[in-house]
Amino acid sequence: MVTKAQRFMAAVIRIFIRGANSKLSVSGLGAGVQSSLGAALLKLSPSCNARTKTQRRHASHFTFHPDPVRTQYGPTQKMNLFQSVTSALDNTLASDPTAVIFGEDVAFGGVFRCTVGLRDKYGKDRVFNTPLCEQGIVGFGIGVAVAGATAIAEIQFADYIFPAFDQIVNEAAKYRYRSGNLFDCGNLTIRAPWGCVGHGSLYHSQSPEAFFAHCPGLKIVIPRGPVQAKGLLLSCIADNNPCIFFEPKILYRAAVEQVPVEAYTTPLSQAEVLQEGSDVTLVAWGTQVHVMREVANMAQEKLGLSCELIDLQTILPWDIETVCKVRETHTRCTKTAA
Numbered sequence: 001m002v003t004k005a006q007r008f009m010a011a012v013i014r015i016f017i018r019g020a021n022s023k024l025s026v027s028g029l030g031a032g033v034q035s036s037l038g039a040a041l042l043k044l045s046p047s048c049n050a051r052t053k054t055q056r057r058h059a060s061h062f063t064f065h066p067d068p069v070r071t072q073y074g075p076t077q078k079m080n081l082f083q084s085v086t087s088a089l090d091n092t093l094a095s096d097p098t099a100v101i102f103g104e105d106v107a108f109g110g111v112f113r114c115t116v117g118l119r120d121k122y123g124k125d126r127v128f129n130t131p132l133c134e135q136g137i138v139g140f141g142i143g144v145a146v147a148g149a150t151a152i153a154e155i156q157f158a159d160y161i162f163p164a165f166d167q168i169v170n171e172a173a174k175y176r177y178r179s180g181n182l183f184d185c186g187n188l189t190i191r192a193p194w195g196c197v198g199h200g201s202l203y204h205s206q207s208p209e210a211f212f213a214h215c216p217g218l219k220i221v222i223p224r225g226p227v228q229a230k231g232l233l234l235s236c237i238a239d240n241n242p243c244i245f246f247e248p249k250i251l252y253r254a255a256v257e258q259v260p261v262e263a264y265t266t267p268l269s270q271a272e273v274l275q276e277g278s279d280v281t282l283v284a285w286g287t288q289v290h291v292m293r294e295v296a297n298m299a300q301e302k303l304g305l306s307c308e309l310i311d312l313q314t315i316l317p318w319d320i321e322t323v324c325k326v327r328e329t330h331t332r333c334t335k336t337a338a
């Protein structure tokens with residue numbers, strides 16, 4: 001049982017941490033952070049400072065394997081995942097004059113630096129901060145999208161998306177259905193840093209996609225690296241349905257790839273077969289794709305098992321066809337999952 005006192009303490013700690021966040025926005029992240037709480041928060045991004053052994057012990061183990069370089073979209077640049085997100089947002093603001101980006105601290109670049117430079121480049125009317133109120137951020141985003149603009153909302157951590165659950169599930173997802181196709185907020189995209197880094201505790205570690213994965217009217221997308229992040233985010237922004245784009249925050253800095261500079265899209269609801277195999281099919285998304293690769297290698301080495309590896313990429317609506325087609329090659333496949 002959670003006592004009233006515990007709940008109060010949790011609320012105080014949350015406000016305290018978020019207070020530290022707002023202070024950061026005043027002093028600027030690059031300018032040296034005085035607050036130790038702010039510094040603690042910064043440590044959430046894996047490349048910041050050395051982490052202690054205790055902290056590392058709780059992090060999932062994986063090695064990021066970059067994808068082969070793709071040249072079909074023109075020149076590429078070395079980018080980590082947060083830079084590929086910035087690049088996608090930059091492309092969108094440049095090509096779509098109605099596009100706006102808003103959320104907590106996005107104007108100064110956001111706690112994970114995904115919107116760095118965009119306010120200066122496109123102006124404070126297009127990249128702006130909101131109050132610390134997720135319900136308000138999503139509610140506002142729905143209105144902006146219904147009014148005809150491209151709305152890109154940031155929830156500072158996926159763990160804080162729950163105050164907006166009603167706006168997302170009851171309003172955004174059902175707007176078209178409720179109005180008999182007269183209105184929709186399909187041009188709303190919600191971005192949120194997602195998943196554990198190993199020392200973020202309960203308000204900075206969660207993977208809440210399952211709570212949204214059973215809600216018709218939404219699309220839920222999670223990339224495994226920078227190249228996928230940019231292509232999938234641009235697909236979410238272009239898609240005619242409200243999308244939630246969860247960004248694996250441990251990969252923000254740890255994952256580096258050659259990413260096309262120009263805009264390109266990676267289709268939604270299309271899983272990618274990363275490795276063919278004949279004994280067992282493994283399906284994962286986001287950070288766990290890299291853990292899954294290591295598991296597959298271990299299974300091959302230690303048990304002689306050949307694993308088929310699938311990156312699901314879109315959680316809703318997921319690519320049943322690819323997963324089932326692959327599974328049909330195995331002797332005991334059934335389509336019950338569909």
Ligand SMILES: *[C@@H]1O[C@H](CO)[C@@H](O)[C@H](O)[C@H]1NC(C)=O
Pocket residue numbers: 145146147148149183184185186187
């Ligand atoms: C969404 O954006 C597209 C492309 O910019 C536009 O054609 C469409 O009218 C927008 N939808 C709404 C409901 O405004």
